[in-house]
Amino acid sequence: MAKTASNHSKAHMDDMNKKAAAAHKKQTIEKIKAFLKQSEEYFDVQDRLEQAYSEAGLANAMRWTVQRLQGYYDYNDGREAEVVEAQVEAFEAGNEEIDDPRCVMSYYVRLAYQRIQEQIDTSPIYQEKGMVTRGIFLNKQKRLGGYQDKQETRQDISVNVTFGDGVDASDFK
Helix, strand or coil, X not given: CHHHHHHHHHHHHHHHHHHHHHHHHHHHHHHHHHHHXXXXXXXXXXXXXXXXXXXXXXXXXXXXXXXXXXXXXXXXXXXXXXXXXXHHHHHHCCCCCCCCHHHHHHHHHHHXXXXXXXXXXXXXXXXXXCHHHHHHHHHCCHHHCCCCCCCCCCCCCCXXXXXXXXXXXXXHC
C-alpha cells in the first residue's frame, strides 16, 4: 500500500514539475515578445530624438538591470549556431513549444547589441567632437564589438660581456 502511495506522490510531483516547466516556458515566450516590442520602441524613440543608443538605455527601457541584459546576452556563449538558429526559426514560425526559450531571448538581445554596435560604427553622432573616443571605448566592450588594440612589442636586446682574468675572445671560437 505504501508503495502505491509513494508512486502516486512521485507521479503527482512529476506532473507538477512538468506544469511548472511549461508555465516557465510560456512566461519566457511572453518576455521575448515584450522584449521585441519594447526594444523596438526604445530604438525608434532614440532615432526620432537623434540620440545615441546605449546599453543602459536599452536596459532602462526594459525596466531591467544592465546585468540582466548582459546575462541574456551571455546565455548563448558556446552554443552552436545551428542550435540557436533552429530555436529562433521555430519561434518565428509561431511554435511556442520550443525547447529553450532563453536561447531565443539571448539571440534577440544579441541583435539589439548588434544594433547599438552598428550605430557606434556608422552614425554621425559618433563623429562629433568628444564622441569619437567614446565610440572607440564602446567598441572595445565584449558585447559591442570586442575589438582589441594591436599589441606591438619591441625586442631589442643588448648584451655586455665582461671577460674575467685569463679569458679572451678566442676561448669562444
